[in-house]
Amino acid sequence: MVRKEEAQNLEAVRNLVLSSLEHDQLARAKKHHIPRRILKGPELAVLWGLRIYLLFMMAVVVYQVWTAAH
Amino acid sequence: MSVGSQPPQTNGIAGDEVVVITHEDVDRAHDRVRVSEARARRGFFPRARLLWLLVGPGVLVMLGENDGPSMLAYAATGAKFGIGFFLPFVVLTFCMAIVVQEMTVRLGAATHRGHAELIFDRFGPFWGWFSMIDLAIGNFLTLITEFIAIRAGLGFFGVPPWMAILIALVILYAALMSHRYWTWERITLAAAAFNLVFIPVALMTHPNWHAVSHALITWQPLPGFNKEVLLIVLADIGATVTPWMLFFQQSATVDKGLTTKDIHFGHIDTVLGAALATAAALATILATAPLFAHQMGADNFQAAEFAQALQPIIGRFGASLFALGMVEAGIVASITISTSSAYAFGEVTHKPHSLNLPMGQGKAFYSVLTLCAVAAAGIVLIPGLPLVYVVLLVNVVAVLAMPPALVFLFMLVNDREIMGDLVSPPWANVLSSGVVFVLTAAGVLFGISVIAPNIFAALGGK
Numbered sequence: 001m002v003r004k005e006e007a008q009n010l011e012a013v014r015n016l017v018l019s020s021l022e023h024d025q026l027a028r029a030k031k032h033h034i035p036r037r038i039l040k041g042p043e044l045a046v047l048w049g050l051r052i053y054l055l056f057m058m059a060v061v062v063y064q065v066w067t068a069a070h
Numbered sequence: 071m072s073v074g075s076q077p078p079q080t081n082g083i084a085g086d087e088v089v090v091i092t093h094e095d096v097d098r099a100h101d102r103v104r105v106s107e108a109r110a111r112r113g114f115f116p117r118a119r120l121l122w123l124l125v126g127p128g129v130l131v132m133l134g135e136n137d138g139p140s141m142l143a144y145a146a147t148g149a150k151f152g153i154g155f156f157l158p159f160v161v162l163t164f165c166m167a168i169v170v171q172e173m174t175v176r177l178g179a180a181t182h183r184g185h186a187e188l189i190f191d192r193f194g195p196f197w198g199w200f201s202m203i204d205l206a207i208g209n210f211l212t213l214i215t216e217f218i219a220i221r222a223g224l225g226f227f228g229v230p231p232w233m234a235i236l237i238a239l240v241i242l243y244a245a246l247m248s249h250r251y252w253t254w255e256r257i258t259l260a261a262a263a264f265n266l267v268f269i270p271v272a273l274m275t276h277p278n279w280h281a282v283s284h285a286l287i288t289w290q291p292l293p294g295f296n297k298e299v300l301l302i303v304l305a306d307i308g309a310t311v312t313p314w315m316l317f318f319q320q321s322a323t324v325d326k327g328l329t330t331k332d333i334h335f336g337h338i339d340t341v342l343g344a345a346l347a348t349a350a351a352l353a354t355i356l357a358t359a360p361l362f363a364h365q366m367g368a369d370n371f372q373a374a375e376f377a378q379a380l381q382p383i384i385g386r387f388g389a390s391l392f393a394l395g396m397v398e399a400g401i402v403a404s405i406t407i408s409t410s411s412a413y414a415f416g417e418v419t420h421k422p423h424s425l426n427l428p429m430g431q432g433k434a435f436y437s438v439l440t441l442c443a444v445a446a447a448g449i450v451l452i453p454g455l456p457l458v459y460v461v462l463l464v465n466v467v468a469v470l471a472m473p474p475a476l477v478f479l480f481m482l483v484n485d486r487e488i489m490g491d492l493v494s495p496p497w498a499n500v501l502s503s504g505v506v507f508v509l510t511a512a513g514v515l516f517g518i519s520v521i522a523p524n525i526f527a528a529l530g531g532k
């Protein structure tokens with residue numbers, strides 16, 4: 001009797017979740033990765049610009065930490 | 071729901087795929103049912119209830135960004151320049167924040183993925199890990215500055231530093247203890263409402279409303295152009311839009327369970343948050359404007375020093391409110407910033423990351439969140455630590471993080487594969503790319519000014 005109630009309860013919860021949430025809102029759906037984007041010329045240029053910017057800024061941060069330490 | 075407290079279960083089959091329902095799903099589903107019920111009804115009160123149910127991430131992110139250092143920046147603005155150019159300028163910076171944050175609402179609602187996760191998946195592990203680590207370092211340093219503000223604010227009341235830090239950690243932990251996004255959000259919103267305490271403080275200074283309205287309409291009087299003004303301009307921009315905001319609002323939108331149907335309310339939430347935060351920021355400038363009128367130097371003032379300087383003007387009660395406002399700013403920011411770090415960690419490592427998780431299922435998420443806060447709080451208590459240097463480093467790291475975060479945001483929100491018809495229209499792209507350019511340039515300039523202040527010597531000033 002208790003098991004039957006439990007099963008009904010589980011079924012009710014399952015129905016509630018599946019009717020209320022979109023499929024990709026389920027926690028388990030988020031385990032799947034979204035496919036990687038195929039980047040074109042201008043996008044690749046932007047990312048290379050970012051890499052150069054980061055190298056420059058990291059050098060600046062390291063310099064700043066070094067000067068502060070001394 | 072009793073079932074929801076149990077471990078993940080295999081409850082049924084949809085097509086060929088086994089559908090696994092978790093505690094997180096059940097909690098989110100309950101929130102969505104309330105939203106659906108409110109949406110199904112017509113009339114003013116159901117619409118108001120729908121708004122009440124859907125506001126949260128936008129208000130939290132905007133009031134969260136009115137954090138300790140930001141409120142100090144606004145206080146310094148009022149004390150150094152009084153009523154004038156900076157009043158409408160701060161309004162403009164919040165308008166820019168709306169343009170940026172609106173994109174995170176659309177991204178979160180359309181993809182149900184956080185910002186770090188989307189960067190990782192769409193642009194590869196290098197940029198994914200970079201974004202997460204960069205955000206984590208920036209957030210950690212910012213958290214230290216929040217605890218500095220809390221310590222300084224409560225110090226005004228004679229609270230010893232260790233107790234001030236303990237109070238902040240207890241509040242942070244109390245919000246987490248519900249293991250429920252909805253409850254966490256409401257507790258944090260209640261705490262964030264205290265950001266508006268700067269409004270009565272401003273009223274106590276009896277501002278010249280004619281001068282205020284004149285400044286808001288004409289942007290006059292102009293402060294002139296020198297190094298000091300440039301730094302305040304850049305600091306005020308930096309006080310309005312920072313990298314953690316992008317990550318936090320998108321992750322919170324996902325955790326709250328917003329869908330594409332809710333984007334309109336997400337926009338209202340963002341604008342409402344910006345309006346409240348603008349009011350608090352303007353009030354802070356007005357509150358400290360009398361210090362400008364009395365020609366009191368406010369260089370390097372901390373929270374308690376501003377409160378003490380204002381005491382002869384607005385009395386002990388007003389000064390206490392000001393100090394309490396600083397404490398609130400630090401506490402709310404420490405809650406939201408540590409949460410954004412935990413979200414980003416979970417998104418990149420694909421570990422469960424939700425405030426709906428019970429402790430057992432969200433060990434990594436809660437551990438990261440707690441560790442960040444406790445470690446930052448602990449550092450503030452180390453005697454003789456160069457905290458001023460930490461504050462300076464925060465700005466540099468923020469500069470490092472901002473351009474990549476903004477560029478990825480812009481590329482993601484125009485990614486038709488994940489956004490479908492919700493990609494930005496051309497006019498919105500023109501607007502947002504302009505804002506992205508201004509914010510990136512301002513961030514870089516601010517970084518340069520912090521690292522090599524002599525570069526701006528040609529502009530004059532101190």
